[in-house]
Amino acid sequence: MKRNILILVVLTILIVAGCSLVPQQPQGPAAPSGGGDEGAAVPAGSGLSADAAAIAQARGLSPDDVTAALKTYMPTGVHDDYLIFASGGHSGQMLVIGAPSMRLLKVIGVFTPEPWQGWGYGAGNEVLDEGNIDGREVRWADTHHPALSETGGDYDGQFVFINDKANSRVATIDLRDFETKQIVKNPVAINDHGATMVTPNTEYVIEGGQYAAPLGWEYAALDDYNTTYRGLVTFWKFDREAGRLDPANSFAIELPPYWQDLCDAGKLVSEGWVFCNSFNAERATGGIEDGNPPFEAGASQGDTDFMHLINLVKAEEVYKAGNFNTVNDFPVISLQTAIDENILYLTPEPKSPHGVDVTPDGEFLVVSGKLDPHVTVYSFDKMMATIEAKKWDTDDYGIPILALDDVKEAQVEVGLGPLHTQFDNQGYAYTSLFLDSAVARWSLGGSFSDLHPEEPWQLVSKISVHYNIGHLLTAEGDTVSPDGQYLVAMNKWAIDRFQHVGPLLPQNFQLIDIANTGDNMQLLYDMPIGIGEPHYAQMIKADKLSPWDVYPEIGWDPSTQSVSPNAVHPGEEKVVRNGKEVEVFMTAVRSHFTPEHVEIKQGDHVTWHITNIERAYDATHGFSIPGYNINLSIEPGEYISFEFDADQPGVFSYYCTEFCSALHLEMTGYLLIEPGPDSSAMIQK
Amino acid sequence: MMAADKFENIVGPRAPQEELAAHRMRYIWPTLCMAGAAILIIISIFLPYWSLVLHAPQYPQGLVVNAYVNHLEGDVSEIDGLNHYIGMRPLGEAAHLERSISIFAISALALVVLAAVFIHSPWSALLALPAILLPPVFLADLYFWLSNFGQNLDPKAALSNAVKPFTPTILGEGIIGQFKTVAYADFGLLLASAASILILVGLYLQRRAYKPLRDKKSAE
Numbered sequence: 039m040k041r042n043i044l045i046l047v048v049l050t051i052l053i054v055a056g057c058s059l060v061p062q063q064p065q066g067p068a069a070p071s072g073g074g075d076e077g078a079a080v081p082a083g084s085g086l087s088a089d090a091a092a093i094a095q096a097r098g099l100s101p102d103d104v105t106a107a108l109k110t111y112m113p114t115g116v117h118d119d120y121l122i123f124a125s126g127g128h129s130g131q132m133l134v135i136g137a138p139s140m141r142l143l144k145v146i147g148v149f150t151p152e153p154w155q156g157w158g159y160g161a162g163n164e165v166l167d168e169g170n171i172d173g174r175e176v177r178w179a180d181t182h183h184p185a186l187s188e189t190g191g192d193y194d195g196q197f198v199f200i201n202d203k204a205n206s207r208v209a210t211i212d213l214r215d216f217e218t219k220q221i222v223k224n225p226v227a228i229n230d231h232g233a234t235m236v237t238p239n240t241e242y243v244i245e246g247g248q249y250a251a252p253l254g255w256e257y258a259a260l261d262d263y264n265t266t267y268r269g270l271v272t273f274w275k276f277d278r279e280a281g282r283l284d285p286a287n288s289f290a291i292e293l294p295p296y297w298q299d300l301c302d303a304g305k306l307v308s309e310g311w312v313f314c315n316s317f318n319a320e321r322a323t324g325g326i327e328d329g330n331p332p333f334e335a336g337a338s339q340g341d342t343d344f345m346h347l348i349n350l351v352k353a354e355e356v357y358k359a360g361n362f363n364t365v366n367d368f369p370v371i372s373l374q375t376a377i378d379e380n381i382l383y384l385t386p387e388p389k390s391p392h393g394v395d396v397t398p399d400g401e402f403l404v405v406s407g408k409l410d411p412h413v414t415v416y417s418f419d420k421m422m423a424t425i426e427a428k429k430w431d432t433d434d435y436g437i438p439i440l441a442l443d444d445v446k447e448a449q450v451e452v453g454l455g456p457l458h459t460q461f462d463n464q465g466y467a468y469t470s471l472f473l474d475s476a477v478a479r480w481s482l483g484g485s486f487s488d489l490h491p492e493e494p495w496q497l498v499s500k501i502s503v504h505y506n507i508g509h510l511l512t513a514e515g516d517t518v519s520p521d522g523q524y525l526v527a528m529n530k531w532a533i534d535r536f537q538h539v540g541p542l543l544p545q546n547f548q549l550i551d552i553a554n555t556g557d558n559m560q561l562l563y564d565m566p567i568g569i570g571e572p573h574y575a576q577m578i579k580a581d582k583l584s585p586w587d588v589y590p591e592i593g594w595d596p597s598t599q600s601v602s603p604n605a606v607h608p609g610e611e612k613v614v615r616n617g618k619e620v621e622v623f624m625t626a627v628r629s630h631f632t633p634e635h636v637e638i639k640q641g642d643h644v645t646w647h648i649t650n651i652e653r654a655y656d657a658t659h660g661f662s663i664p665g666y667n668i669n670l671s672i673e674p675g676e677y678i679s680f681e682f683d684a685d686q687p688g689v690f691s692y693y694c695t696e697f698c699s700a701l702h703l704e705m706t707g708y709l710l711i712e713p714g715p716d717s718s719a720m721i722q723k
Numbered sequence: 724m725m726a727a728d729k730f731e732n733i734v735g736p737r738a739p740q741e742e743l744a745a746h747r748m749r750y751i752w753p754t755l756c757m758a759g760a761a762i763l764i765i766i767s768i769f770l771p772y773w774s775l776v777l778h779a780p781q782y783p784q785g786l787v788v789n790a791y792v793n794h795l796e797g798d799v800s801e802i803d804g805l806n807h808y809i810g811m812r813p814l815g816e817a818a819h820l821e822r823s824i825s826i827f828a829i830s831a832l833a834l835v836v837l838a839a840v841f842i843h844s845p846w847s848a849l850l851a852l853p854a855i856l857l858p859p860v861f862l863a864d865l866y867f868w869l870s871n872f873g874q875n876l877d878p879k880a881a882l883s884n885a886v887k888p889f890t891p892t893i894l895g896e897g898i899i900g901q902f903k904t905v906a907y908a909d910f911g912l913l914l915a916s917a918a919s920i921l922i923l924v925g926l927y928l929q930r931r932a933y934k935p936l937r938d939k940k941s942a943e
């Protein structure tokens with residue numbers, strides 16, 4: 039026994055001695071080349087250095103300006119704490135922005151071709167085609183509301199969805215590679231607005247409607263508005279495994295023609311319910327040219343519109359029981375079924391509201407009437423108690439209406455033109471005030487009362503923004519656990535905030551520090567958005583995402599997220615002809631394509647497979663064929679294929695369109711298309 | 724009779740029971756050292772013997788290649804990709820024979836060291852010699868291949884004008900183009916080196932224990 043111990047001791051000593059002989063190895067990332075020096079930081083609590091003070095004075099910066107700069111500045115190589123996923127508005131794309139630096143990191147091609155990513159120029163064409171409407175290419179979109187996928191009511195960083203209001207479409211983006219994987223066109227509605235929102239575990243992606251219309255894009259005269267025009271909410275089933283919405287397990291519910299607006303999914307206590315507001319309970323049909331009140335007046339006559347309470351659990355049961363109609367082959371639970379099966383309830387909400395937002399605990403719902411200076415807070419408990427007591431009136435369609443007094447928890451006067459509300463971790467709510475051009479911070483009650491020093495349901499403070507704020511967002515501010523820290527005001531007008539760039543001005547994202555309590559919010563940074571009018575955005579803690587550095591394996595097809603059977607490996611490059619069908623199998627690596635000569639004939643149909651066989655981070659290659667409208671971005675490991683008809687003879691230099699290496703210019707090749715009788719000439723012969 | 728004598732000469736004497744009882748540790752130490760060395764050699768097979776780190780501005784994390792006795796790990800394809808610019812062959816083409824027999828050969832020489840435990844004559848040193856020489860032989864072979872690759876660059880390569888044939892640094896720092904290279908002996912080679920020292924110590928202790936017995940026997 040003693041001997042055994044001795045053996046162990048000797049061996050241990052030897053091994054330890056051996057290890058200590060190992061030369062010092064470089065640990066972790068090498069020191070950044072240039073910059074990144076530490077030790078120059080001004081100690082906390084000390085004043086500015088003389089140099090910094092002189093700069094601040096020369097530039098006319100106030101102490102607040104200096105602290106704002108210090109709160110947002112990111113030294114080279116230092117990463118932001120948060121990522122903002124913002125709608126790209128009319129650009130049809132999604133913006134990815136770092137916070138607090140507000141640096142634009144990426145514009146993800148979604149509904150609209152995006153040349154840098156090759157999106158629509160040889161890559162992603164199939165996805166873009168999914169967004170065609172009755173065969174018509176629709177290559178722009180009015181993107182409105184991104185929704186990050188959630189697990190347990192919290193962002194999980196896996197997927198993000200976004201809608202196209204103009205054409206009622208929804209796109210799915212995979213956050214492993216930040217690429218759009220799918221576009222679905224709503225078969226029932228021609229436009230939407232209350233999209234996208236997700237249920238707490240992303241079981242469903244919600245797509246609420248907007249302007250009432252005959253279901254299924256049918257024709258009906260406006261005289262038949264009350265009987266034929268309908269609202270709609272669609273529940274797209276999400277298949278997380280496949281990373282796609284699953285139309286085969288999705289359904290819609292017919293709603294009254296009240297112009298449903300925004301929706302939000304219940305969470306925690308209210309999980310299983312979905313809430314959508316509306317703003318034309320008057321059912322105005324416009325016609326200013328005929329002397330009728332214009333929509334803006336007609337839809338604003340009543341004192342209240344209707345919040346829609348939708349029992350999604352019940353609706354899913356009814357759908358699964360087959361109790362639905364179909365419109366364009368898509369299941370739609372009829373309005374009558376929704377009433378009969380206790381799926382749908384209404385409750386009044388003050389004047390033309392915009393937005394219904396569920397508090398982090400799921401207990402309260404906040405609605406802002408655009409034309410009412412209050413936010414109205416509803417209690418989910420009271421709603422359920424009222425439904426339980428069967429205490430309601432009905433509207434013209436027979437839908438139960440819960441009285442406002444029975445379900446209201448509080449009203450808070452916040453200011454003029456209140457729109458959207460989000461939350462922080464200190465028991466505060468933040469409401470955008472369009473007319474005041476301000477953000478109101480107000481105190482929540484209920485379980486939030488203990489988190490802040492103020493009385494519940496009170497305006498705490500306001501901060502001016504520039505100008506005409508629409509949505510706002512706080513860090514993870516619509517989840518079950520908001521982070522606080524930052525708020526972004528999404529301003530519609532910039533007016534004088536930036537250098538003039540002609541009559542079309544950028545939008546203005548303003549970053550606001552909300553970390554302190556009470557009357558202590560600070561405007562930090564203005565970020566111009568010069569690509570469209572983003573409506574909504576969400577801010578997620580960056581460490582919740584785990585995107586790929588490079589595609590997992592060589593030959594990876596991002597459209598299937600697996601290795602393609604047509605992936606091309608080094609040494610297997612070739613050109614295969616089968617009649618007029620030509621297949622090119624190509625690899626790309628610094629600094630050459632293989633093959634460098636591709637010789638085909640006019641009239642050939644070409645399928646081109648290309649694999650970037652690089653494994654190095656950031657070693658992306660481009661690939662373009664001039665004259666044929668082809669341009670690809672092929673990231674390390676990625677496989678892409680595209681097709682074209684070689685109808686134009688000549689010599690075409692294909693080349694790498696990403697500056698990949700010192701010999702990037704040499705990364706080229708010749709596509710020789712020999713003139714020949716084209717297929718139509720052959721047929722004539 | 725002659726053959727049996729010869730065999731006994733090679734195997735060497737055994738310690739008598741009374742001698743073992745009196746000086747147990749004297750006879751156990753050599754066994755411990757040699758057996759320990761054999762274990763270290765076996766462990767070393769699973770560790771890199773040699774590593775090379777390349778530093779350049781566009782590779783903030785550096786590029787690493789770890790050479791095991793039978794394969795390469797790390798950023799090999801990236802390094803190969805860079806090497807093609809200067810016309811160097813892919814690293815995977817080096818030392819085919821060595822890599823294909825390495826596991827078998829190193830296991831065998833570790834077993835032979837174990838066998839040497841039971842040989843109490845100068846012959847045991849001969850048995851242990853291959854294991855003792857493993858580290859220098861590895862380095863010599865590495866040097867052969869590095870210089871073979873570095874001296875035989877493809878003259879048609881893109882950067883053949885910029886980089887003349889060279890012998891990469893085998894241990895320590897070097898510079899090629901914008902790359903600073905750091906090459907060092909890794910855990911496997913260090914364990915093998917420790918094993919060499921252990922074997923030498925073991926052989927010395929073995930000789931110290933059994934030489935008196937052998938001398939006594941030949942005196943008889």
